[in-house]
Amino acid sequence: MKFIKSKIYLLAAVGFLFSCEKEAFVDVNKNPDALSAVPPQNQFLQATQQIHGQDFEAFYDLYRRIMPWMQYNTLQNGNQGSFTLNFDNFSNRYGRLYNGIGDRLYDLEQLVSKLDAAEQPRYDQMIQIARILKAYYAFYVSDIYGSIPYTEAFQGRYGGTLQPKYDTQQELFAKLDGEIKAAVAALKVAPSAPQYSLGAYDQYYKGDAQKWIKAANALRLRMALRVQKADAAAGTAIITEVLAMPATDLMSSNADAWIFIGNATFTGDAGGGNWNTDELRAPKPMVDFMFTKGDPRLDAFFTPNQYTQANINLLIAEKQLPAGTKEGRRYVGSFTSPDDSRQTANIQRYYTPKAIKSNSQTVDTLSFIQPRLFNTGKADAAGNAGTGQSYLPVITYAEYCFMRAEIALKSTGAASAKTWYEDGVKSSLDLYNEIGLKSQLTNYVATTPAEITAYMAQPGIAFDATKALDQIASQSYLNFMKQPQEGWALYKRTGFPNETSVVPLPKVTYLNVALVVPRRAPISLPTQTDPNFANKKAAYDAMAALPGFGDLTSAAGRVWWDKP
Structure with a gap:
């Protein structure tokens, strides 16, 4: 590019x-x-x-409204109450x-x-x-x-x-x-x-x-x-x-993508830190899917939890973990349904970090949103501010490919849709790899050709004509991680993702009542004094x-x- x-x-x-x-x-x-x-x-x-x-749009519209609605994130303790009815400062x-x-x-x-x-x-x-x-x-x-x-x-x-x-x-x-x-x-x-x-x-x-x-x-x-x-x-x-x-x-390649690219300070912490994603958890449905499929974008989207073997050993020494405990899966998502996040067992297991007494370090079970994906100037654990580039897409080439795949599927059939779908997945992997490197995402490891090949062969990723629209929409949904407002539009337009789609969007409930995903901005009634x-x-x-x-x-x- x-x-x-x-x-x-x-x-x-x-x-x-x-x-x-x-x-x-x-x-x-x-x-x-x-x-x-x-x-x-x-x-x-x-x-x-x-x-x-x-930054207000990022903080209110994206981080705390559209992203939780569309299960791109949760707040620190999981989604709470009737979170789909919260519109303070929205739009x-x-x-x-x-x-x-x-x-x-x-x-x-x-x-x-x-x-x-x-x-x-x-x-x-x-x-x-x-x-x-x-x-x-x-x-x-x-x-x-x-x-x-x-x-x-x-x-x-x-x-x-x-x-x-x-x-x-x-x-x-x-x-x-x-x-x-x-x-x-x-x-x-x-x-x-x-x-x-x-x-x-x-x-x-x-x-x-x-x-x-x-x-x-x-x-x-x-x-x-x-x-x-x-x-x-x-x-x-x-x-x-x-x-x-x-x-x-x-459009014919990522070089044609419509993307605003600024320096690290453009999405920095000036003015109150509204670009900051510190309180935003990785969502369980997306993390589980990406981890299971070996999606190379996983470390571009989310951070690993703090259960390194070194921290585990300290917790073992303090008798907070059983002897012999080994480092396991370090990408773990937060529950998106309030009824799940408020269960006592889940609170104790996932939302109650352990504290290492010897160094006062907190060890958290759950992953967070990759901070520099949205807040490029964010300092790392050593206090070094990010100096990479801020990527703010309008229309990516991957989106163009997925649109072409959907159009082809509806007009000329699955055979022509397959090529556009595969090009869309690969271009999305390539773009997020570029973002990972040029935004200097923390803990990010560059994607290899072998990883892309392996991912494209995974069940649910390899093109299947019997569920082509589902696959196209599911990969569009993942690609819209940096554009959750378009993920929201995709859901309203196609009905994907949903509870049974390739990338699932599970039903969310509060007190056993299903919550409804909003579909538009609420409108204030005009007053007669309005000119x-x-x-x-x-x-x-x-x-x-x-x-x-x-x-x-x-x-x-x-x-x-x-x-x-």
Whole structure:
């Protein structure tokens, strides 16, 4: 992945850009004419930073909501009570679309429009790339909210309305697909003038138009698979159109992956340590599956427990363990069902660490989330801060392969799906191996070709046409460890993973009552003093009328694409 190496230095520039432009941004918020002091490409960089630099989203939305719901983790003592009903501080994405991302990408176009007419054509590709990124984030927000303002949004300080109407999700997804399609078409045309490249302001592809074409087409496929659940004809039409593109316009390796890569401090502990995963346990279902199958990603995802032979020997000497006790399995997961984690026997065996009296060290039975997978600057046991790279994927090549495998399975059959499935598994193993090495994950050992070969031959991993969709979805679920929000969407879209799938997602219960996995963001009721009350109420009333949407304030209902 040569393009990744060129990104190492980019985050060093961010602090400089932030400090140099801070006063300009304050002025911009008060006076749109002050935008002339800001270079267009800087708005792209700032929007990118806002998309990926959200530690509150990591802490609340991912670590303590979506990841436990989807059994990617548990809290320190296992999942507790009705944890699927906890929505405090949930969904940090909505507000940023209008204050930090969509508005800045809209500003980029406005800045270009204020330039001399002779200069404007030199920004054509930059504008198209900005439109792709804006469409991605609008999709990301609507994905769990449904109807949102878009067509009339972002225009307030340019003479547009301050009370924008809401686009329905069905309307919005069609509009966004059209915008992405148009951007791809424009990027494929030879520019009429030499282009100003985004260069270092683009932390994904350095302004490479061909890479952005591939990313945009992958995004169209991701959206189309959502649409297909609610409107099969519309979704299939988009898929057919994208797959008719030349091979050069489609992802073909990990080098094409849409990934933000920053330095260790980007996901560091500044600002309260919200990237920190110290309290997050490895989940038992996933750990058991990966351990049993010899999944090479196991040590990239999770840490070994503290039962080394040296610690065992100390506990034996203190008569806390029987003589002759030997080191055993060191990857042990936490119970995901509250009824299991609250059992006295499990609390005593798994959630009650032993203390070595001679050195006051605590010996824990259970594994944790691999800290530097999410918090790259995390110090190791010796106190050495991490200095590797922070990986924040948007669409990986593995995801693209799994989408292609699913599409092939539904259209041309299992034979064509097999190749895409196997390519997806291998590319995921390769990517997490790269992350393991370049993020300097603790206790990580590089994956070998022999390990990959052995894993691909394991029952449940080796392609089986009789359970192809299950396998494709199960491996997608594992691949989304760094993108649990997409694992959540996968579950809602396909029904996988589930209790009986290749990678199991066991039923979770509290007081013997089954808990329901949320399906969307809860929505607060508007107040009549809200300046945009009329448009909000109309949009919310329309959503409430959708089959399965349910009560606005509940997260158990379904947005348009998540058709029952």
